[in-house]
Amino acid sequence: MTRSKARGYHHGDLREALVTAGRKLVEEKGIRGFTLRECARRAEVSHAAPAHHFASMDDLLAELVRRGFAELTAAMTTESERAAAEEPAARLVGLGVGYMAFAAANPTLFQLMFSREANHIEPKEGDEGAESIRRLLAAILDDVIGDAADEVRQQAADLAWATMHGFITLVLEGEIGRRDSSKVLKARGLATLAAMAETVARLARP
Amino acid sequence: MTRSKARGYHHGDLREALVTAGRKLVEEKGIRGFTLRECARRAEVSHAAPAHHFASMDDLLAELVRRGFAELTAAMTTESERAAAEEPAARLVGLGVGYMAFAAANPTLFQLMFSREANHIEPKEGDEGAESIRRLLAAILDDVIGDAADEVRQQAADLAWATMHGFITLVLEGEIGRRDSSKVLKARGLATLAAMAETVARLARP
DNA sequence: TTTGGCCTCCTGTCACCGTCAAGCTTATAG
DNA sequence: CTATAAGCTTGACGGTGACAGGAGGCCAAA
Numbered sequence: 001m002t003r004s005k006a007r008g009y010h011h012g013d014l015r016e017a018l019v020t021a022g023r024k025l026v027e028e029k030g031i032r033g034f035t036l037r038e039c040a041r042r043a044e045v046s047h048a049a050p051a052h053h054f055a056s057m058d059d060l061l062a063e064l065v066r067r068g069f070a071e072l073t074a075a076m077t078t079e080s081e082r083a084a085a086e087e088p089a090a091r092l093v094g095l096g097v098g099y100m101a102f103a104a105a106n107p108t109l110f111q112l113m114f115s116r117e118a119n120h121i122e123p124k125e126g127d128e129g130a131e132s133i134r135r136l137l138a139a140i141l142d143d144v145i146g147d148a149a150d151e152v153r154q155q156a157a158d159l160a161w162a163t164m165h166g167f168i169t170l171v172l173e174g175e176i177g178r179r180d181s182s183k184v185l186k187a188r189g190l191a192t193l194a195a196m197a198e199t200v201a202r203l204a205r206p
Numbered sequence: 207m208t209r210s211k212a213r214g215y216h217h218g219d220l221r222e223a224l225v226t227a228g229r230k231l232v233e234e235k236g237i238r239g240f241t242l243r244e245c246a247r248r249a250e251v252s253h254a255a256p257a258h259h260f261a262s263m264d265d266l267l268a269e270l271v272r273r274g275f276a277e278l279t280a281a282m283t284t285e286s287e288r289a290a291a292e293e294p295a296a297r298l299v300g301l302g303v304g305y306m307a308f309a310a311a312n313p314t315l316f317q318l319m320f321s322r323e324a325n326h327i328e329p330k331e332g333d334e335g336a337e338s339i340r341r342l343l344a345a346i347l348d349d350v351i352g353d354a355a356d357e358v359r360q361q362a363a364d365l366a367w368a369t370m371h372g373f374i375t376l377v378l379e380g381e382i383g384r385r386d387s388s389k390v391l392k393a394r395g396l397a398t399l400a401a402m403a404e405t406v407a408r409l410a411r412p
Numbered sequence: 413t414t415t416g417g418c419c420t421c422c423t424g425t426c427a428c429c430g431t432c433a434a435g436c437t438t439a440t441a442g
Numbered sequence: 443c444t445a446t447a448a449g450c451t452t453g454a455c456g457g458t459g460a461c462a463g464g465a466g467g468c469c470a471a472a
Contacts (some may be wrong), residue, residue, distance in 0.1 A: 030326035046422050111324035118317035120236035158398050166372025192364050200406045215437050253452050
């Protein structure tokens, strides 16, 4: 971007430039509007240049998804650690807050990350996808319902992930809170997360 | 499809044929693999014929989405009425079962229906989208927590929809139950729905 | 310092796509 | 029977992903 003038035949950091441009492009034009040639244009290289860094368009998209999951995991970690001093249930809510904050800030990328099947985007070799999310969730659930049976823990994980994922997805699609202000919407999200956390806590002691 | 031989210059029912072909194509090739020309090919007409029935490719996709919501609503209605004799909470679970059954049977279409924002698909004029789902859910919640305040009812609706939507979405993406058999996966879904229904019922009497 | 190899990028091309324009064929209303 | 409209076809245009082949620039070995 900023190197537009002072560059010679070689770009210098085309791979990163393509990722940056691609990420912005996805949010601007949507998943179907994403174009390899437009990425190249924004990086100020020829239309065939990206091929030397990404085998195909899907390869670039897979990289965007990969980085998305890394960022999502980081956001969840940050937000749950912010509530580290409080009780475990609060950290579970924090996990959900981080999840939703990332999705709200990167709506199309988030949808892409969870539409790989529908978009036929194959994960790259050694790509762990949402595995870190599963681990993060399991670790906190350990503190909330540590001594429960495996079956209960799995049920708690299902419920927790499903609730946070479903809520923010429906918000992004405008199915929930389209007319609400940002503040009201956040309150609805927090209320949903709180109800979820309470249910999870109850699962341990029936 | 079956009329391939005995048709003249006019197809007879091209619009329906395109919808049928399009629906199958979406599931086969994914959202991004969907092609207007391939739809025309499968309906055995020229590449420009669809233009007389759909203004654009997005127009055909919007029609697929429209019919998808109609079917989803029907599936939810059927499944919740199956439990009509039981208590309201069972009907709420039934609603979720119908929701998930449709999604499992039409995974890509379902993803498309809830990726309109990310795919920049504008709903057509007079298209009510998921409005009927909202109504269906509100009606059943009336029976479960009829006398509650509006705020509580909204919270219950948020939680119920988010849970069922989140769970099946994560299943379709392979994030939940990838290694489970169909029977085990259904049990996990039912357990999640049951926990959700219990929480909703508890919201009414705190 | 020179030189060879290799990585990076470019131009050109191909098949395929969505959309538009113009014309041909058939059904139907008058 | 005929005019008119509706349904379908052919053809073209610009844009796209991918591939082939060539040119430019960097760097290490000589």
